[in-house]
Amino acid sequence: MLWKIAWRNLWRNKRRSVIILVSVVVGMVAMMLTDALYTGMIRQVLTNQVSLEVGHIQIHRKGFHDNPSIKLLIERPDEVEAVIRQHPEVLHHARRVLTYGILSSSYNSSGVNIVSVEPEAERQITLISKSIVQGRYLKGEAHEVLIGEGLARKLEVSLGDKVVAMASRLDGSIGSDVFRIVGIYRTFDSEHDKVTMYIPLETAQHMLGLGDAVSEFVLMVKDVRQVDAVRDSLRNQLPPIYETLSYRDVLPLLVYQSEAMAQWMMIYYVIIGIALVFGIVNTMLMAVFERMQEIGVLKAIGMPNRKVLAMILLESTILGLLGTVIGIGVGMLIYWPLSHSGLNLSVFSESLASFGVGAVIYPVMDLRILLSAGVSIPIVALVGAIYPAIKAVRFEPVEAMRYI
Amino acid sequence: MEIIRTEKLEKVYQDNSVPVHALKGIDLSISAGEFTVIAGPSGSGKTTLLNLIGALDKPTAGKVYLEGEDLSAKSKGQLANIRLNKIGFIFQAYNLIPVLTALENIEFTMMLRGIPEKERRRRALALMEELGIAELANKRPTEMSGGQQQRVAVARAIVNDPTIVLADEPTANLDSVTGSRLLDLMERMNREHNITFVFSSHDPKVIERGRRLLWLRDGLIEKEDVRDAAPSEG
Amino acid sequence: MRLLLRMAWRNVWRNKRRSIITIAAVTFAVMLAVVMRGMQLGTYEKNIEQVVRLSSGYLQVQRPGYQENPTLRRSFVYDSTLQRILKSETRINGFSPRIYADALLSKRDNSFGAMLVGIDPENENLVSDFSKRVRRGRFIKPGLRYEVVVGEKLLQNLGVDLGDSVVVLTQGFDGFLRDAFCTIVGVVKTGSSELDRAAVFLPIKAAQDLLGMDGRVSVVAISLYRLSDLEKVKRHLQERLKPLNLKVLTWGEVMPSFKQSIEFDNVGGLLFLAILVVVVAFGILNTMLMAVTERFREFGVVLALGMPQMRLVVLVLYEILMILVIGLAAGNLLGGSVNWYILKHPIYMGKQLEELYSQFGFLPYMWSTLRWQIFLNNSLTILLVALVASAYPLWKVYRLEPLKGIRYT
Incomplete structure (x- = not known):
């Protein structure tokens, strides 16, 4: 019964209630979409790094992550592989040799990250194989190299050209070899493309005198939420000379940024909430004062104070709930097409590319966002009505008349 | 001297999409110095007629002339200007601006006309003295009784030496003693300063004071009475 | 009213x-x-x-095309005309020539990728804070000396210390590989781990000698008294340097992602x-x-x-x-x-x-x-x-x- 009264009271002054609704919806939708955009972006960066290079889990010789020296090798890769195979949660795994070297063409040279891979195994892990813009992916033949567009530009080379790679061998001497460019790739991470080259694993092992050893095992798991559990299990089963890291251990800055951003967003929601409260307090005050006589009558016929309080609070809360429903509706309406087409932020393209994300950002409507927005608005509406409701209960008729 | 003339004045307005013929053809003439009451029952069109004479509204058909000028040919801005300079209004209630004192309320229209501060203060205070309300000068409307508010309204209406003062049921919210005193005041102004007053009222106490009566019924002038006798004290 | x-x-x-x-x-x-x-x-x-005080400087003078493709061939001669023009600009606090090149640093059986930064210590002090970040040892001295100051991380990774000699291997201006022995005289910790992991500072004359770049430099880094003068100085300099086939870039153009x-x-x-x-x-x-x-x-x-x-x-x-x-x-x-x-x-x-x-x-x-x-x-x-x-x-x-x-x- 109280609900019905509250609802009808709301619509006595249509314009006023509509304006509040609109302000709530606008504030809410704007926050939701901005939040979704940022969340999507951070998530994209993380996913991109994972699918570009990092994978879900990495296994190295202990100390390699801090000091990626060619001397820190997994000398018995089969031992590690055996442990990996005992974990059905691991979807794919691949071996890599990672080292730093210099790649030279007849025009120029550049420092490079030499990533030596098992072409077919790597195809399951990273998206390099899908990022070829010229030529082809690695087949596993000797002397083939895949370089990034940025690197090709710097060395002023193109498909088919020969380049020389030089790196430090295991025994300390400088190993080098000639390569032919069989493919050029382009990813969303321009910084990566400027310095990374891919060659077959065996070529590297030969060039650097590694025998069978590798630098790293990179793994993809079936369910990304299990990553930490799988990592721990692997860690326990492997001898202590190895280190096992999840992508979160490898990319702490990104993880931090993602969490920090969620925290900042909470603060932003609160601030917008406070701004809305001001408007609601004023509106509810008006709604109460212009009905003073009516409320007086209600009290006179015996309506207890707490029911009067409840009625006012209810009015505002209903408005808040209505605003939430409409807000979520409108927000989702705008969000769905955007989530498919993405938002083109190419004006920031270079910065985004160096973050490791393309110019097109896909917003992500997390449950956290829906909850934050959906819960905060009715609370804001309720809080805003408290003062006016108290006034309604405690008014003195003489005071009321002065406000006319 | 004729100051108001209407010719076949008609007014139709919409009341919830039902057309109402408030005035069905009024021909009248009002001269300077009159103390006239437009009398009649509720719904007879008194207020509507007053509004048309007062340049507050435009007729649906017919003409209104104020000092020879055709009001229907004027724009809203011109009508406002005419009201400011030539017409005084006294409403039934809510006459005064609540945030201004009595003195400031009286000064208000002079301010709008561009009269400098010192001059308007002088005129306002002098008028308040004359009307016997000088002690209300710094009071706000909420601090005055209904009767006091109406007296201030009278002062405000006449301070600009208007061509005509229109009063719409000015005593309706007052008790009979206060109402009578208000009418005394207006009669005095009419007598001493030759200010033209036109009232609209259905109150017999007001009607009996009028020297000329225009009886309105169903949007037409039913009859007219003119009294030569001087008004008596009520 | x-x-x-x-x-x-x-x-x-x-x-x-x-x-x-x-x-x-x-x-x-x-x-x-x-x-x-x-x-x-x-x-x-x-x-x-x-x-900017640990990297590009407020402004840089470069050969057109260097920013897109920073090779040695896009270097230019650091002549007196250029220096005169820069000196005459009153809003400039200081300017300093630099050479950048990729190199491999090795000590016995260990080698690491590095970035050679050839600088003129005296002028560089007005433009950057590198010399203030020396942790141990000293900063480089001007002249044709094959001494280097390396980043702290690089030192650790390479497993060397003050006083040690390292081999610097790089591709010269003519395209041929060059190497040289250099002595480590100082260690810097700039606070930027990118620099600390790869920077090798050496006197610009030594860099020019090693790379076969007589009188040539990669960039000239410029520092201003006030950051707010940035656009004005850039426009002004650009006009005067155009005939010399040189371009002036702001820090934002040199480091667009930043x-x-x-x-x-x-x-x-x-x-x-x-x-x-x-x-x-x-x-x-x-x-x-x-x-x-x-x-x-x-x-x-x-x-x-x-x-x-x-x-x-x-x-x-x-x-x-x-x-x-x-x-x-x-x-x-x-x-x-x-x-x-x-x-x-x-x-x-x-x-x-x-x-x-x-x-x-x-x-x-x-x-x-x-x-x-x-x-x-x-x-x-x-x-x-x-x-x-x-x-x-x-x-x-x-x-x-x-x-x-x-x-x-």
Whole structure:
């Protein structure tokens, strides 16, 4: 019964209630979409790094992550592989040799990250194989190299050209070899493309005198939420000379940024909430004062104070709930097409590319966002009505008349 | 001297999409110095007629002339200007601006006309003295009784030496003693300063004071009475 | 006029509670805007200064095309004409020639990728803070000396120490591989782990000798007295250096991703403030609408008395402006005080962030600034938006007819 009264009271002054609704919806939708955009972006960066290079889990010789020296090798890769195979949660795994070297063409040279891979195994892990813009992916033949567009530009080379790679061998001497460019790739991470080259694993092992050893095992798991559990299990089963890291251990800055951003967003929601409260307090005050006589009558016929309080609070809360429903509706309406087409932020393209994300950002409507927005608005509406409701209960008729 | 003339004045307005013929053809003439009451029952069109004479509204058909000028040919801005300079209004209630004192309320229209501060203060205070309300000068409307508010309204209406003062049921919210005193005041102004007053009222106490009566019924002038006798004290 | 203002003022305080709440809302928005923009812009400035003094410098002179493709062949001769032009620019604090080249640094059986940075220590001191970050040993001395100062991480990774000799292997100007023995005379910790992991500073003469680049340099780094002179100096220099086939770039053009990430954060902040201001504007709209409609009868009377319509609109406008001005003043004052406080006591952002930020050379603090543009821009924007929001209530007053007002319920 109280609900019905509250609802009808709301619509006595249509314009006023509509304006509040609109302000709530606008504030809410704007926050939701901005939040979704940022969340999507951070998530994209993380996913991109994972699918570009990092994978879900990495296994190295202990100390390699801090000091990626060619001397820190997994000398018995089969031992590690055996442990990996005992974990059905691991979807794919691949071996890599990672080292730093210099790649030279007849025009120029550049420092490079030499990533030596098992072409077919790597195809399951990273998206390099899908990022070829010229030529082809690695087949596993000797002397083939895949370089990034940025690197090709710097060395002023193109498909088919020969380049020389030089790196430090295991025994300390400088190993080098000639390569032919069989493919050029382009990813969303321009910084990566400027310095990374891919060659077959065996070529590297030969060039650097590694025998069978590798630098790293990179793994993809079936369910990304299990990553930490799988990592721990692997860690326990492997001898202590190895280190096992999840992508979160490898990319702490990104993880931090993602969490920090969620925290900042909470603060932003609160601030917008406070701004809305001001408007609601004023509106509810008006709604109460212009009905003073009516409320007086209600009290006179015996309506207890707490029911009067409840009625006012209810009015505002209903408005808040209505605003939430409409807000979520409108927000989702705008969000769905955007989530498919993405938002083109190419004006920031270079910065985004160096973050490791393309110019097109896909917003992500997390449950956290829906909850934050959906819960905060009715609370804001309720809080805003408290003062006016108290006034309604405690008014003195003489005071009321002065406000006319 | 004729100051108001209407010719076949008609007014139709919409009341919830039902057309109402408030005035069905009024021909009248009002001269300077009159103390006239437009009398009649509720719904007879008194207020509507007053509004048309007062340049507050435009007729649906017919003409209104104020000092020879055709009001229907004027724009809203011109009508406002005419009201400011030539017409005084006294409403039934809510006459005064609540945030201004009595003195400031009286000064208000002079301010709008561009009269400098010192001059308007002088005129306002002098008028308040004359009307016997000088002690209300710094009071706000909420601090005055209904009767006091109406007296201030009278002062405000006449301070600009208007061509005509229109009063719409000015005593309706007052008790009979206060109402009578208000009418005394207006009669005095009419007598001493030759200010033209036109009232609209259905109150017999007001009607009996009028020297000329225009009886309105169903949007037409039913009859007219003119009294030569001087008004008596009520 | 004065009576009108007096009326407006009294009208504002007719409903004390409502006006105070509205003013509070404006104050809140203004204060937040001032504090937030202060923190953003103040922190950017400090970070920019910090970063450019450890990397590009405020401006750089380069051969056209070098930025896209930084090869040795896009170097240029550092001649007296160029130096004269740079010296004559009064807003320049200092300038310093540099050579950049990729190299491999090895010691016995260990080698690591490195970046050779050939610099002139004396001039470099005016432009950058490299020499101030020497942890052990000393900085390089000018002249044709094959001595190097390396980043701390690089030293550790290579497993060498002060006094050791290392081999520097690189591709020279002519395309052939060159190598040289260099002695490590110092270790730097710049705070940027990128630099600390790869930088090898050596005297520019030695670099030129090693790379076969007689008199040539990759870039000339420039430092200014004031960051705000950036665009002016760039334009000025660009004109004079064009005939020499040289280009002048700002730090933002040399490090576009850094600049854009600042822009990105900047835009994010502005976006949020826009949402805030819009929400507050709705509140003002509603409040003013109520304040106006509840006075329609009064307005009707006043119009009947002959008050020109616009005068009435102006009256209500005065009321709105009074509320806004009070809110703006209070908000700016409070916001400015907070900014001033933060300026004196920069906010430390925590150990976790300190470690992470060191990757980019950022400082883990938040500053603020008291630049007048913040106050002016925010105030103008909020004023404008609030006035736009008030347009509807003002329009309703404009369209009010006296009789409609009088009969309003």
